[in-house]
Amino acid sequence: MKKDDELRKKLTDLLEDYEAEPEEKTWENIRAAIQPERRRKPWLPFFFGAALITASVGGWWWLLPENNSRGAARYVPHASEVVGHRFLAGRMYSGKPVRTALAHPERTAVVSVTATTLTKHTKNAPLGPNDIAALPLSASVTTKVNIPGIAPSNPETALYTPVFAASSPETPHFAPVKAISLLATTEMQLLPSRNNPPIMPPPAEALYRLRTPYRPLNYWMAGVQVLQTGQTMTALTYDERTATRIRQRRGVSPQRTGISVGMGYRRALRTRFDVGFSANWTNIPLETRYDVATLKEFDVSIKGNDQFEVTPRTEFTVDQIRRLNLAALNAETGYTFRLHRRYIRLGAGAGANFTLNSDEKPQLWWFTGLETPIGYSKYIFSVGYRRMQGQMLQPDQLLSTRLHTLEVGVKKKF
Amino acid sequence: MSLSIATDLLRACQKGDAKAQTAFYNHYKKRLLGICRRYARTSVDAEDIFQEAFIKVFLKMGEIKNPEAVYSWTKSIVIRTAIDHYRKNKSLSFANDQLDSLPELPEEADAFSVLDALEKEEVVHYINLLPDGYRMIVNMYLIDGFEHHEIADVLGISVGTSKSQLSRAKALLRKTFIEKGIKSYEKG
Numbered sequence: 001m002k003k004d005d006e007l008r009k010k011l012t013d014l015l016e017d018y019e020a021e022p023e024e025k026t027w028e029n030i031r032a033a034i035q036p037e038r039r040r041k042p043w044l045p046f047f048f049g050a051a052l053i054t055a056s057v058g059g060w061w062w063l064l065p066e067n068n069s070r071g072a073a074r075y076v077p078h079a080s081e082v083v084g085h086r087f088l089a090g091r092m093y094s095g096k097p098v099r100t101a102l103a104h105p106e107r108t109a110v111v112s113v114t115a116t117t118l119t120k121h122t123k124n125a126p127l128g129p130n131d132i133a134a135l136p137l138s139a140s141v142t143t144k145v146n147i148p149g150i151a152p153s154n155p156e157t158a159l160y161t162p163v164f165a166a167s168s169p170e171t172p173h174f175a176p177v178k179a180i181s182l183l184a185t186t187e188m189q190l191l192p193s194r195n196n197p198p199i200m201p202p203p204a205e206a207l208y209r210l211r212t213p214y215r216p217l218n219y220w221m222a223g224v225q226v227l228q229t230g231q232t233m234t235a236l237t238y239d240e241r242t243a244t245r246i247r248q249r250r251g252v253s254p255q256r257t258g259i260s261v262g263m264g265y266r267r268a269l270r271t272r273f274d275v276g277f278s279a280n281w282t283n284i285p286l287e288t289r290y291d292v293a294t295l296k297e298f299d300v301s302i303k304g305n306d307q308f309e310v311t312p313r314t315e316f317t318v319d320q321i322r323r324l325n326l327a328a329l330n331a332e333t334g335y336t337f338r339l340h341r342r343y344i345r346l347g348a349g350a351g352a353n354f355t356l357n358s359d360e361k362p363q364l365w366w367f368t369g370l371e372t373p374i375g376y377s378k379y380i381f382s383v384g385y386r387r388m389q390g391q392m393l394q395p396d397q398l399l400s401t402r403l404h405t406l407e408v409g410v411k412k413k414f
Numbered sequence: 415m416s417l418s419i420a421t422d423l424l425r426a427c428q429k430g431d432a433k434a435q436t437a438f439y440n441h442y443k444k445r446l447l448g449i450c451r452r453y454a455r456t457s458v459d460a461e462d463i464f465q466e467a468f469i470k471v472f473l474k475m476g477e478i479k480n481p482e483a484v485y486s487w488t489k490s491i492v493i494r495t496a497i498d499h500y501r502k503n504k505s506l507s508f509a510n511d512q513l514d515s516l517p518e519l520p521e522e523a524d525a526f527s528v529l530d531a532l533e534k535e536e537v538v539h540y541i542n543l544l545p546d547g548y549r550m551i552v553n554m555y556l557i558d559g560f561e562h563h564e565i566a567d568v569l570g571i572s573v574g575t576s577k578s579q580l581s582r583a584k585a586l587l588r589k590t591f592i593e594k595g596i597k598s599y600e601k602g
Contacts, residue, residue, distance in 0.1 A: 007556060007584070008555070008556050008559075010529050010530075011529065011537075011556045011557050012556070012557055012558075012559065014529060014534060014537060015448075015452060015534060015537060015538065015557050016557060016558070017445065017448070018448035018449075018451070018452060018534050018538060019444035019445055019447070019448040020444060020447040020448045020450075020451050020460075021443075021444060021447070022443050022444075022447045022461065022464060023461060026461060026464065026465050026468075027436070027439055027443075029465055030439070030465055030468045030469055030472070031432070031435070031436075033469045034435070034469055034472040034473060
């Protein structure tokens with residue numbers, strides 16, 4: 001016992017005040033973890049930028065001359081005037097009069113800039129090199145072109161084939177990969193003709209838009225998307241910890257091709273409100289490569305002066321492709337009102353994405369935004385905010401995510 | 415650090431003052447990483463434990479009522495985090511099969527007298543070589559002054575197991591010193 005106490009005293013004296021110097025980045029990691037509000041600071045330039053864009057567009061819109069608007073507002077075009085070069089007055093299309101035929105879908109092009117920030121992404125892992133390569137702020141540009149089907153069989157069916165959409169980087173809230181993902185969609189809208197307003201050919205079109213630009217249509221929608229991802233995740237499993245990074249894979253591969261099928265319904269409520277519901281199912285591949293290393297097997301290199309360096313030895317590599325089945329339910333509503341002779345549509349939506357074959361909880365999101373015509377043109381400006389909360393299943397950890405996204409876009413009908 | 419300054423620093427940290435948190439970190443970082451190095455198997459593990467423990471310290475700092483006890487409170491969090499780290503990785507066991515092949519060493523062959531001739535880094539290195547369970551008990555009992563009933567409580571083992579594990583850990587440590595030839599060097 002005496003020897004025990006002596007040993008205890010000896011070791012206590014020797015090592016109780018033993019000190020070591022931590023790495024510099026450690027404090028940065030700790031600070032990022034304990035002060036989540038710091039992570040929100042990237043929002044400041046983000047919001048200022050958005051406010052500047054909104055103010056610029058808004059100012060331009062308010063300063064536009066309002067000539068002819070009063071006279072134009074009283075002007076109601078006759079049916080014969082609105083019959084354009086594509087449709088003949090008095091003719092029947094699929095058994096419907098020409099007024100219905102004019103509900104033929106338009107071509108549209110949308111360009112939107114999306115900025116996304118991630119305010120929380122850890123649950124059971126500290127920030128640092130072992131965490132997912134997520135960025136606090138990132139942005140992407142998405143373009144989408146809707147082209148009506150070459151042969152719409154009747155005016156109640158609007159067949160868009162294909163819809164082209166491209167975005168870069170492919171996934172805005174991860175470390176951006178310099179890739180453009182292309183998306184081809186076939187979308188069909190079933191238009192109950194009696195509730196549809198006529199779409200005016202130029203020049204009456206601009207006038208009509210000014211009066212009722214957002215009068216909603218009632219329609220069913222069904223769509224099919226073919227997805228091709230260019231990304232792959234590489235995970236370095238190191239002593240039961242994992243570092244994840246996302247890389248680009250070039251070329252088209254059937255193994256990285258997914259499919260999405262959806263349908264929805266949109267309906268006008270009186271003249272100002274509209275509601276819509278949609279659901280879709282997606283099957284997408286998730287390709288992961290694991291480099292498994294362990295500290296139990298390592299290479300040692302002597303640096304001299306009794307200094308040596310230990311490097312974990314990669315034991316084996318696993319390539320894994322698994323397919324995720326995702327189901328989504330979405331609801332959206334809109335309210336249209338007139339302000340200073342312009343129409344503004346306020347929209348809001350919410351939804352949930354379910355991952356059917358994993359332990360992830362449903363991903364919940366909500367959206368709010370507005371859209372309004374720019375002057376009398378065919379352009380429509382939109383700005384919206386989206387918040388998404390959910391989980392991401394990584395090779396050995398479940399990460400909580402909270403994404404804030406600001407979307408600013410311009411849509412053109414032609 | 416005087417008590418009034420420590421109190422002010424603690425209060426500021428509890429309010430989330432970034433400068434105070436930095437000062438707190440800078441004040442305790444070396445001592446606490448030293449503890450992590452003793453409890454961890456590798457320096458990489460030590461950095462992980464250190465980071466995780468400090469995050470816990472700042473997140474739970476509001477629980478501290480007595481500023482005088484801040485170091486011992488922080489130290490206990492670091493030690494518990496280290497234990498949890500190896501418990502989580504399922505490497506913290508108290509099996510005795512490592513000792514089956516140990517030679518019987520006479521007590522008078524006092525390998526621990528060599529401690530006087532060793533640098534701190536070297537002693538820590540040899541402690542790090544111990545299996546996880548032994549390393550925890552050596553650190554808790556021989557260095558950090560825990561008693562066996564406290565160790566039993568923290569590790570979820572019996573007092574008897576704690577005593578026998580300590581005895582085996584010391585035997586293993588002694589064997590390590592002898593194998594490294596330090597004993598003969600020290601005698602020579």
